[in-house]
Amino acid sequence: MARVNDHFRLLKAGYLFPEIGRRVRAFQEANPDKSIIKLGIGDVTEPLPAAIREAMHAAIDELGDRDTFRGYGPEKGYPFLREAIAAHDFKGLNVSPEEIYISDGSKCDCGNVLDILAANGANKIAVADPVYPVYVDTNVMAGNAGPADENGRYEGLIYLEATAENDFQPAIPEAKADVVYLCYPNNPTGAVASKEYLAEWVAYAKRHGSLLLFDAAYTAFIKDADVPRSIYEIDGARDCAIEFRSFSKNAGFTGVRCAFTVVPEGLTGTASDGTEIPLAKLWDRRQSTKFNGVSYIVQRGAAAVYSEAGQRQTGELVDFYMENARLIREGLSALRMDVYGGVNAPYVWLKTPGGDSSWEFFDRLLTKANVVGTPGAGFGAAGEGYFRLSAFNSRENVIAALERIKAAL
Amino acid sequence: MARVNDHFRLLKAGYLFPEIGRRVRAFQEANPDKSIIKLGIGDVTEPLPAAIREAMHAAIDELGDRDTFRGYGPEKGYPFLREAIAAHDFKGLNVSPEEIYISDGSKCDCGNVLDILAANGANKIAVADPVYPVYVDTNVMAGNAGPADENGRYEGLIYLEATAENDFQPAIPEAKADVVYLCYPNNPTGAVASKEYLAEWVAYAKRHGSLLLFDAAYTAFIKDADVPRSIYEIDGARDCAIEFRSFSKNAGFTGVRCAFTVVPEGLTGTASDGTEIPLAKLWDRRQSTKFNGVSYIVQRGAAAVYSEAGQRQTGELVDFYMENARLIREGLSALRMDVYGGVNAPYVWLKTPGGDSSWEFFDRLLTKANVVGTPGAGFGAAGEGYFRLSAFNSRENVIAALERIKAAL
Numbered sequence: 001m002a003r004v005n006d007h008f009r010l011l012k013a014g015y016l017f018p019e020i021g022r023r024v025r026a027f028q029e030a031n032p033d034k035s036i037i038k039l040g041i042g043d044v045t046e047p048l049p050a051a052i053r054e055a056m057h058a059a060i061d062e063l064g065d066r067d068t069f070r071g072y073g074p075e076k077g078y079p080f081l082r083e084a085i086a087a088h089d090f091k092g093l094n095v096s097p098e099e100i101y102i103s104d105g106s107k108c109d110c111g112n113v114l115d116i117l118a119a120n121g122a123n124k125i126a127v128a129d130p131v132y133p134v135y136v137d138t139n140v141m142a143g144n145a146g147p148a149d150e151n152g153r154y155e156g157l158i159y160l161e162a163t164a165e166n167d168f169q170p171a172i173p174e175a176k177a178d179v180v181y182l183c184y185p186n187n188p189t190g191a192v193a194s195k196e197y198l199a200e201w202v203a204y205a206k207r208h209g210s211l212l213l214f215d216a217a218y219t220a221f222i223k224d225a226d227v228p229r230s231i232y233e234i235d236g237a238r239d240c241a242i243e244f245r246s247f248s249k250n251a252g253f254t255g256v257r258c259a260f261t262v263v264p265e266g267l268t269g270t271a272s273d274g275t276e277i278p279l280a281k282l283w284d285r286r287q288s289t290k291f292n293g294v295s296y297i298v299q300r301g302a303a304a305v306y307s308e309a310g311q312r313q314t315g316e317l318v319d320f321y322m323e324n325a326r327l328i329r330e331g332l333s334a335l336r337m338d339v340y341g342g343v344n345a346p347y348v349w350l351k352t353p354g355g356d357s358s359w360e361f362f363d364r365l366l367t368k369a370n371v372v373g374t375p376g377a378g379f380g381a382a383g384e385g386y387f388r389l390s391a392f393n394s395r396e397n398v399i400a401a402l403e404r405i406k407a408a409l
Numbered sequence: 410m411a412r413v414n415d416h417f418r419l420l421k422a423g424y425l426f427p428e429i430g431r432r433v434r435a436f437q438e439a440n441p442d443k444s445i446i447k448l449g450i451g452d453v454t455e456p457l458p459a460a461i462r463e464a465m466h467a468a469i470d471e472l473g474d475r476d477t478f479r480g481y482g483p484e485k486g487y488p489f490l491r492e493a494i495a496a497h498d499f500k501g502l503n504v505s506p507e508e509i510y511i512s513d514g515s516k517c518d519c520g521n522v523l524d525i526l527a528a529n530g531a532n533k534i535a536v537a538d539p540v541y542p543v544y545v546d547t548n549v550m551a552g553n554a555g556p557a558d559e560n561g562r563y564e565g566l567i568y569l570e571a572t573a574e575n576d577f578q579p580a581i582p583e584a585k586a587d588v589v590y591l592c593y594p595n596n597p598t599g600a601v602a603s604k605e606y607l608a609e610w611v612a613y614a615k616r617h618g619s620l621l622l623f624d625a626a627y628t629a630f631i632k633d634a635d636v637p638r639s640i641y642e643i644d645g646a647r648d649c650a651i652e653f654r655s656f657s658k659n660a661g662f663t664g665v666r667c668a669f670t671v672v673p674e675g676l677t678g679t680a681s682d683g684t685e686i687p688l689a690k691l692w693d694r695r696q697s698t699k700f701n702g703v704s705y706i707v708q709r710g711a712a713a714v715y716s717e718a719g720q721r722q723t724g725e726l727v728d729f730y731m732e733n734a735r736l737i738r739e740g741l742s743a744l745r746m747d748v749y750g751g752v753n754a755p756y757v758w759l760k761t762p763g764g765d766s767s768w769e770f771f772d773r774l775l776t777k778a779n780v781v782g783t784p785g786a787g788f789g790a791a792g793e794g795y796f797r798l799s800a801f802n803s804r805e806n807v808i809a810a811l812e813r814i815k816a817a818l
Contacts (some may be wrong), residue, residue, distance in 0.1 A: 001617070001618035001619075001681065002532060002587045002620035003527035003532050003587065003678060003680070004686045005524065005526055005528070005689070006524060008686075009680065041481070043480035045478065046474050046478070047473050047474055048469075048473055048476060056469050056706065057469055060462050060465050063456065063664065063665070064462050066454070069455050069456055069661075071454065071664045105700070105701040107698075108699055109701065111698060112699065117411065117412065117413060117414055118412035118414055119414070120526075120529075123412050125770055134698060134699075154733075178411045208410070210410075252478075254480035255472065255480045255705040256472070256478045256706065257513075257701065260581045270411065271412075271648070272412065272415050277417075277418075279413070282413060282414070282798065286417075289516075289550070290517055290521065290543075292514040292666065293666070294665075295513075295664070295665050295707055297665065298704055298706070298707075354441060387668055394475070
């Protein structure tokens with residue numbers, strides 16, 4: 001009998017976004033004349049920058065000529081892209097192109113990284129609450145989480161609560177976690193981490209031999225000069241941290257698909273006999289066995305992000321969404337709501353007004369203002385009573401959404 | 410302490426193709442004036458067909474316009490592609506678009522499918538010998554293989570020997586395997602399976618509750634009308650088989666990246682408490698949690714394979730490589746070599762002449778004829794004494810390689 005992975009049965013049935021979709025569809029069917037504005041899912045809306053499109057057109061033409069045709073590329077990505085990333089995104093940080101692994105998405109990398117770590121509870125995992133659900137669900141699948149309680153909290157995980165009370169910076173725990181997921185700028189709260197705060201985590205990791213999985217997918221949205229863009233700005237982070245980055249949000253790649261992961265040389269994990277094993281060696285083996293590299297066309301597009309025109313155009317894209325974030329922040333503040341994030345991050349996190357639960361507010365916003373956001377409780381128990389609005393939409397829609405919210409609430 | 414996946418340490422260090430690369434580089438450095446012809450790795454060489462390029466150009470333009478921009482797509486792929494696949498590749502076979510999952514490569518799918526199955530030896534795995542190394546290595550990583558003996562055979566796996574003696578059709582084993590990997594047309598032997606033979610496997614799977622993982626990446630190269638193109642041509646296969654397909658070889662997508670997997674509705678595996686769990690539900694959850702879909706541009710390119718022009722152009726591509734295969738087969742037969750495959754498959758498999766070991770013949774071919782092939786022993790113990798030549802090259806190179814082999818051996 002082919003036996004299935006039993007751990008899948010521990011997953012909570014309703015992943016957040018399908019449930020949102022269900023409620024939106026039901027409302028739309030009952031109210032076909034209403035136009036709904038979606039500020040829920042963090043998906044980009046603006047056109048792909050010209051420099052990127054031009055590079056991809058050229059790459060397709062190359063594939064049409066026998067002399068310039070390219071078949072299988074290096075599993076870890078072409079040097080032209082890894083070198084551009086190292087030179088631009090990690091300038092002065094001593095990250096070499098060899099330490100960069102190109103992939104088709106941070107969601108994939110965040111999940112697949114568990115392949116190289118011991119499973120079935122051999123590592124104690126810490127996640128923030130609220131949290132990007134992928135970190136939790138992939139650990140459930142790997143057998144690291146155990147069953148969930150009635151609040152949806154898995155008994156095998158350490159939860160680090162991030163609420164207004166602690167300024168969305170979870171306390172460094174007393175307990176020892178072997179693997180800690182950190183996401184800054186944060187999804188969903190929009191909080192950023194100071195250098196001092198990240199240094200505390202690096203010290204914690206060194207003390208316990210922990211691995212930090214640092215998700216920097218939204219790093220391009222950081223505007224303040226003193227906010228670290230990379231975990232490697234912290235001394236010692238190369239010895240304890242993997243960093244995930246993506247082209248999805250800064251370059252409009254959610255449908256194009258390109259991301260990368262940094263695994264520093266010298267970063268190790270421990271085998272059961274105590275041997276220190278370089279994680280880069282394991283990740284390289286994982287990727288070359290289970291992955292065949294990102295489309296050449298897409299890699300050329302990603303490399304164009306680092307051209308002069310690409311830097312200008314993606315900079316404008318980021319500025320555009322950040323202006324949306326500012327409008328949402330200020331618009332809701334003017335309505336006397338408690339609003340967080342949205343300054344160095346494309347997400348605005350707010351306290352639901354009037355004591356509504358997250359889903360009550362979701363329904364109120366949907367039915368009264370015809371605006372869709374994301375209930376905080378969908379990101380974890382500590383997200384109850386909060387709500388996320390995304391800055392990824394057209395200016396027109398953002399302004400209209402704010403007017404509707406003002407009129408309805 | 411972050412603990413690593415100990416199973417990685419059981420992997421044989423030298424994956425086949427890096428070792429080939431090492432020897433070729435060493436020879437080239439010692440002989441910089443020699444031009445080497447590579448018939449080793451199964452990578453395509455001919456230009457990407459025009460219909461595919463046109464569709465991808467158009468898709469890029471769509472992404473450049475706010476009104477037609479597309480962000481995140483469905484994780485399982487766009488309906489336009491899944492519907493085209495169902496209509497063309499599974500005509501008359503009752504495979505619905507909903508059962509098709511688009512991915513960025515069959516290598517990924519063959520590896521990732523283990524995520525939904527119980528690991529650490531809970532399933533007994535059977536593989537052919539010789540075999541595509543990814544099936545074995547991913548099972549080593551999942552803890553299903555145990556340690557290897559001096560021939561590189563893992564003690565936890567069931568090996569199904571395919572040699573000239575059994576016409577490269579392994580005997581159906583007495584032992585019960587929970588999961589069986591089948592690859593037809595076969596990599597590396599070029600053998601195909603008859604309907605009767607596959608029906609025996611389906612009967613075996615039904616008897617034991619086994620899952621068949623059917624890799625049909627080379628199905629487009631089948632020319633004989635009576636050779637099945639899909640496992641679903643066999644009655645009952647929908648109850649016991651997953652099928653993997655790829656655009657890599659028929660459409661020249663090794664650098665473009667697109668493939669798909671069929672998980673029939675109603676196909677189940679067993680949980681530890683005996684409950685039957687639909688595998689499609691698990692695979693859908695796996696893909697939506699750890700994957701974000703294939704690039705929209707690439708999916709448009711793949712859909713163009715099914716246009717009238719695309720069918721004609723990819724048909725010509727397949728014919729071109731198959732003419733190479735015929736030339737290799739007949740050229741080596743004329744040299745009185747024992748040659749197999751190459752009729753319904755792009756690989757020619759030969760008995761090494763003069764009693765050479767696989768690697769001895771590799772070295773002889775490299776140094777005397779400056780031609781690179783793949784040593785059969787690299788695919789498993791039963792591949793010793795065999796050698797693979799790939800039909801993926803230009804006509805000119807294939808003809809030159811044959812002349813060199815004739816002159817040198």
